[in-house]
Amino acid sequence: xxxxxxxxxxxxxxxxxxxxxxxxxxxxxxxxxxxxxxxxxxxxxxxxxxxxxxxxxxxxxxxxxxxxxxxxxxxxxxxxxxxxxxxxxxxxxxxxxxxxxxxxxxxxxxxxxxxxxxxxxxxxxxxxxxxxxxxxxxxxxxxxxxxxxxxxxxxxxxxxxxxxxxxxxxxxxxxxxxxxxxxxxxxxxxxxxxxxxxxxxxxxxxxxxxxxxxxxxxxxxxxxxxxxxxxxxxxxxxxxxxxxxxxxxxxxxxxxxxxxxxxxxxxxxxxxxxxxxxxxxxxxxxxxxxxxx
Amino acid sequence: xxxxxxxxxxxxxxxxxxxxxxxxxxxxxxxxxxxxxxxxxxxxxxxxxxxxxxxxxxxxxxxxxxxxxxxxxxxxxxxxxxxxxxxxxxxxxxxxxxxxxxxxxxxxxxxxxxxxxxxxxxxxxxxxxxxxxxxxxxxxxxxxxxxxxxxxxxxxxxxxxxxxxxxxxxxxxxxxxxxxxxxxxxxxxxxxxxxxxxxxxxxxxxxxxxxxxxxxxxxxxxxxxxxxxxxxxxxxxxxxxxxxxxxxxxxxxxxxxxxxxxxxxxxxxxxxxxxxxxxxxxxxxxxxxxxxxxxxxxxxxxxxxxxxxxxxxxxxxxxxxxxxxxxxxxxxxxxxxxxxxxxxxxxxxxxxxxxxxxxxxxxxxxxxxxxxxxxxxxxxxxxxxxxxxxxxxxxxxxxxxxxxxxxxxxxxxxxxxxxxxxxxxxxxxxxxxxxxxxxxxxxxxxxxxxxxxxxxxxxxxxxxxxxxxxxxxxxxxxxxxxxxxxxxxxxxxxxxxxxxxxxxxxxxxxxxxxxxxxxxxxxxxxxxxxxxxxxx
Numbered sequence: 140x141x142x143x144x145x146x147x148x149x150x151x152x153x154x155x156x157x158x159x160x161x162x163x164x165x166x167x168x169x170x171x172x173x174x175x176x177x178x179x180x181x182x183x184x185x186x187x188x189x190x191x192x193x194x195x196x197x198x199x200x201x202x203x204x205x206x207x208x209x210x211x212x213x214x215x216x217x218x219x220x221x222x223x224x225x226x227x228x229x230x231x232x233x234x235x236x237x238x239x240x241x242x243x244x245x246x247x248x249x250x251x252x253x254x255x256x257x258x259x260x261x262x263x264x265x266x267x268x269x270x271x272x273x274x275x276x277x278x279x280x281x282x283x284x285x286x287x288x289x290x291x292x293x294x295x296x297x298x299x300x301x302x303x304x305x306x307x308x309x310x311x312x313x314x315x316x317x318x319x320x321x322x323x324x325x326x327x328x329x330x331x332x333x334x335x336x337x338x339x340x341x342x343x344x345x346x347x348x349x350x351x352x353x354x355x356x357x358x359x360x361x362x363x364x365x366x367x368x369x370x371x372x373x374x375x376x377x378x379x380x381x382x383x384x385x386x387x388x389x390x391x392x393x394x395x396x397x398x399x400x401x402x403x404x405x406x407x408x409x410x411x412x413x414x415x416x417x418x419x420x421x422x423x424x425x426x427x428x429x430x431x432x
Numbered sequence: 433x434x435x436x437x438x439x440x441x442x443x444x445x446x447x448x449x450x451x452x453x454x455x456x457x458x459x460x461x462x463x464x465x466x467x468x469x470x471x472x473x474x475x476x477x478x479x480x481x482x483x484x485x486x487x488x489x490x491x492x493x494x495x496x497x498x499x500x501x502x503x504x505x506x507x508x509x510x511x512x513x514x515x516x517x518x519x520x521x522x523x524x525x526x527x528x529x530x531x532x533x534x535x536x537x538x539x540x541x542x543x544x545x546x547x548x549x550x551x552x553x554x555x556x557x558x559x560x561x562x563x564x565x566x567x568x569x570x571x572x573x574x575x576x577x578x579x580x581x582x583x584x585x586x587x588x589x590x591x592x593x594x595x596x597x598x599x600x601x602x603x604x605x606x607x608x609x610x611x612x613x614x615x616x617x618x619x620x621x622x623x624x625x626x627x628x629x630x631x632x633x634x635x636x637x638x639x640x641x642x643x644x645x646x647x648x649x650x651x652x653x654x655x656x657x658x659x660x661x662x663x664x665x666x667x668x669x670x671x672x673x674x675x676x677x678x679x680x681x682x683x684x685x686x687x688x689x690x691x692x693x694x695x696x697x698x699x700x701x702x703x704x705x706x707x708x709x710x711x712x713x714x715x716x717x718x719x720x721x722x723x724x725x726x727x728x729x730x731x732x733x734x735x736x737x738x739x740x741x742x743x744x745x746x747x748x749x750x751x752x753x754x755x756x757x758x759x760x761x762x763x764x765x766x767x768x769x770x771x772x773x774x775x776x777x778x779x780x781x782x783x784x785x786x787x788x789x790x791x792x793x794x795x796x797x798x799x800x801x802x803x804x805x806x807x808x809x810x811x812x813x814x815x816x817x818x819x820x821x822x823x824x825x826x827x828x829x830x831x832x833x834x835x836x837x838x839x840x841x842x843x844x845x846x847x848x849x850x851x852x853x854x855x856x857x858x859x860x861x862x863x864x865x866x867x868x869x870x871x872x873x874x875x876x877x878x879x880x881x882x883x884x885x886x887x888x889x890x891x892x893x894x895x896x897x898x899x900x901x902x903x904x905x906x907x908x909x910x911x912x913x914x915x916x917x918x919x920x921x922x923x924x925x926x927x928x929x930x931x932x933x934x935x936x937x938x939x940x941x942x943x944x945x946x947x948x949x950x951x952x953x954x955x956x957x958x959x960x961x962x963x964x965x966x967x968x
Contacts (some may be wrong), residue, residue, distance in 0.1 A: 182753030187728030211482035357533055361522040362483035369484055372523045400895040
């Protein structure tokens with residue numbers, strides 16, 4: 140019996156490894172292709188000769204990107220947005236999730252509040268009312284147009300709320316007995332114990348802000364575009380049928396896919412670096428041993 | 433406790449800075465634009481300029497000029513007493529979206545460009561913009577008038593609603609609408625073929641290019657003709673050779689305005705493409721490939737003949753880097769019969785400039801346009817300063833408004849040709865000087881477009897404007913078009929593709945398709961278009 144079991148397990152892990160490796164390769168190939176494009180000669184790229192390895196290796200696209208002021212300006216815009224935006228997001232998530240994680244008898248109308256937040260997940264005013272709101276608040280073309288409309292992320296609040304609920308309430312009771320108020324309990328008991336969840340949510344917020352492009356396009360003037368909006372404006376595929384002839388002509392002149400690829404790679408690097416850094420907080424078991432008996 | 437205060441403090445700081453930011457903004461916003469301020473009029477513009485384009489950054493590094501403060505804005509300030517500010521500024525595709533939002537929220541710039549005709553119609557009929565016709569008549573300089581109306585007076589059709597002119601077209605060279613036949617001459621010579629004169633020649637060359645191994649690698653891996661899914665728009669030249677004018681409105685012999693895509697003349701060119709498809713002369717996957725994808729096989733040296741616009745030169749020039757022996761030329765469009773070819777063109781414009789109804793100085797728009805054309809094309813023009821700065825081109829587009837002499841490109845070609853023949857290239861001026869310098873700098877695409885012989889503009893020179901027929905309909909979409917046009921176009925595109933692929937029979941299915949098209953709304957559209965033409 141033991142033998143059978145072992146070989147079964149063995150086969151399972153072989154098949155598993157194969158399927159996972161295939162999935163991994165499928166995910167990696169487009170990325171490798173873009174990297175190869177970014178290191179290839181223009182003519183080879185335009186001729187469709189580049190597959191998974193650079194043809195006529197060159198650094199030129201990268202040195203060109205380094206000199207592009209517009210790229211770095213939008214890069215700075217995105218950094219600003221990520222720092223301010225993610226800070227506000229995480230702060231509000233913590234502050235909102237804490238009271239909402241309490242049972243009904245401690246926070247009156249709790250479920251009403253939750254439903255109000257939940258409602259905004261399903262329904263919203265739509266593009267034009269949103270635009271008018273941002274305009275009337277005089278936030279157009281400022282960093283706040285990118286940061287404030289999405290400041291409260293309900294999805295993350297629900298995640299956080301559930302995490303807070305799993306914190307043993309004996310800890311809270313102990314804190315209260317020792318004379319701590321809600322604020323102190325939140326910041327000194329709940330937050331340190333929820334670091335894995337906060338790290339996850341921080342990552343979500345950072346990635347969300349990093350990748351967002353549509354709000355940048357509608358709220359910001361062209362020279363204040365954040366990075367992804369800028370990238371979409373250079374890589375966008377134009378519909379030949381709706382483009383004016385002179386527009387097509389200008390685009391044809393700029394047709395340089397290796398530079399586009401290089402910009403995509405440079406834009407992806409920071410966010411790739413954030414992942415492993417935050418991963419170290421994803422250590423389970425922080426809570427282990429906090430409650431005894 | 434410290435942390436708690438820090439957290440609260442942070443939130444407050446954020447809110448405070450947000451507020452202070454607003455108040456600053458408020459102040460600058462509250463100065464109503466259009467009011468005098470040091471004798472200058474402050475104008476908020478909406479322009480489809482890409483502030484991230486390479487040239488803007490380069491110019492700023494070189495001379496410190498920005499889009500809001502450069503040689504153009506200084507000129508407008510001196511000559512017209514106008515301070516330039518941008519309320520809306522984004523690359524073309526984004527601009528159209530942003531403008532729609534501005535329209536919806538009622539927050540329009542003072543002077544702005546509109547390229548979507550449906551938007552223009554909405555603005556005009558909703559009374560959000562001013563009538564410009566009388567102002568244009570009164571203030572436009574003869575030079576400005578000569579440039580805007582150079583090609584045809586119909587240029588105003590696209591900005592006229594209810595008999596009133598609401599905008600001033602940003603005129604661009606309509607020669608951009610040409611479609612050319614590009615051929616690799618080295619392949620022709622290698623296979624001992626002559627340049628094509630008739631459509632039969634085109635077919636024979638396609639056979640030779642596909643079957644006789646022009647790239648000499650011993651494999652049958654070349655195509656006779658480049659074909660892609662947008663052939664109706666991108667390869668019009670092949671249809672023109674048969675007097676078929678897809679996607680174009682023109683008057684037939686009985687004086688009716690008709691839509692070219694559904695005329696029986698379309699059958700012959702489609703038949704030719706279908707024949708090429710069935711014989712394997714074109715890419716069998718063309719239905720899923722766009723022009724850029726097709727051009728990949730061109731640059732890779734697998735396709736030697738394409739129908740494409742003149743700026744394709746920037747792509748086909750790259751063939752030389754993969755195959756130094758290649759030589760691309762443009763030949764006059766071959767035709768089916770003995771009649772000279774006719775070139776169907778629409779009036780090319782970068783949209784139209786319109787003026788907000790609340791703006792008190794609509795004449796400033798016309799005056800600025802006067803200044804603009806004077807600086808580039810007037811008697812005392814300083815073309816070199818305002819067109820480009822050394823190797824930084826597109827300086828002409830870094831102005832809140834622009835309009836170009838429609839024969840600009842053609843003149844450039846003619847002057848260069850003359851100068852080369854007389855050996856006077858050092859005396860070139862204006863556009864030609866700039867073009868010639870770029871050609872000398874080794875930009876092949878430029879020589880391939882504007883050079884003296886076998887170039888797109890050599891063909892334009894032969895045919896423009898005598899053999900041009902102008903579009904009869906350039907206004908906003910008619911009511912039926914607004915609702916049904918996209919599904920009608922979809923029908924034509926899928927049917928034509930199926931016919932080329934041999935999945936549908938040309939003779940029997942073409943008429944059925946036209947009938948379907950008419951039922952989908954084609955009949956109404958035709959009536960609406962003809963009625964509109966009579967009303968004008």
